[in-house]
Amino acid sequence: MPSMEVWIEYASTYSYLTVARIGRLAAQLGVALDWQPFFLPPVREHQGLGFPFPEASAKTAHMWRDLERRADRLGVPYRRPSTYPVNSLPTARVALAGKQDGWCQRFTEEAFRLHWTQGCLIGTDDNLREALGTLGLDAAQVLQLANSPGNKEALKAQTPRAVERGIFGAPSFVVGNELFWGDDRLEDAFDWALTHG
Template sequence: MPQRPVLDFWYDFASTYSYLAAMRIEPLAEAAGVELRWRPFLLGPIFASHGWTSSPFNLYPSKGRYMWRDVAREAAQLGLSLTRPDPFPQNSLIVARLAIALREKGLAPAFTRAVFAAQFGEGRSISEMAVISDILRDLDVDVASTVSSAQGDAVKARLRAETEEARTRGIFGAPTFLTADGEMFWGNDRLERALAWAAGERPMGLL
């Protein structure tokens, strides 16, 4: 059986548009015959390299107002709840580490969706251990050992390496989709295009 093409899904848990993408990407990838690699990373260090101290949606209020209205429209279209968490952006360090730790068990997709649903669907704080524990229990994993693994040096180093890889590959926002041949697609609204490219489709006239 031929190997399926692969698409890397780079996302930050604090990203509203990553929420939209994460909640719809799997059935679309399956329909396209594309395998997904879930790649959580941190946008904060990348923003800091540009001299930004917060999300550009906070630094530029008009952009932020547009974003929240746009995400509300898109969430409604997808049948998703949207509750603005306070503060925004949330501290996503712990959940990013947990997603890395859970990848080996094949639970990163389910964990990711649950975190996004808690944060943007319900407005809960994803840095609070009570919220994290609820999510992990729903996944039927041991909370203490999973959190301990996520706080270990190996996972911390892996997340730093993932974030540095994102930076060196030119990723500047989330979600970003990278195909096996290095083609980059940025934003939830480019998901279908990314899957088509990964599957081998090319627009006529584009080399």
């Protein structure tokens, strides 16, 4: 079965569009997803890059309108969050902890859904606990694991792995040695996985 690495940053606006549809597409096409939660700021810092969408800039204003248009075209529920940017570090830690036990994708989908449709912000205790509860997981136990020294180090180790793969933004998809960046390249990544994977 062809496979694809999925590099998700939980504060990334365009990652939401990917997360809302990638599971369904992967199942339809028969592509295995290897979820790679990571924290983007250290990766961008390593590469000398700043914040991609500064507040109150024309680029950010365009991003919000573009997200609204793309969500409408893709049939993805969309409600602009009340806060931007958000601190995604707690969410990335929980997602990485979930990778070991096989619930990373379901948690990711639920955390993004709560953020983008219910106004329950990513990175907040409410978002984490509600997403974990929906999965039937013990939130206190998972949060303890997510904040353990070993899991924190594992998330830090994602930075050099991302840099090694040439990742500079999210969402990113890696098929073999090929990197695809951006939600608008998701279908290209699937095509590559099916023809070259």
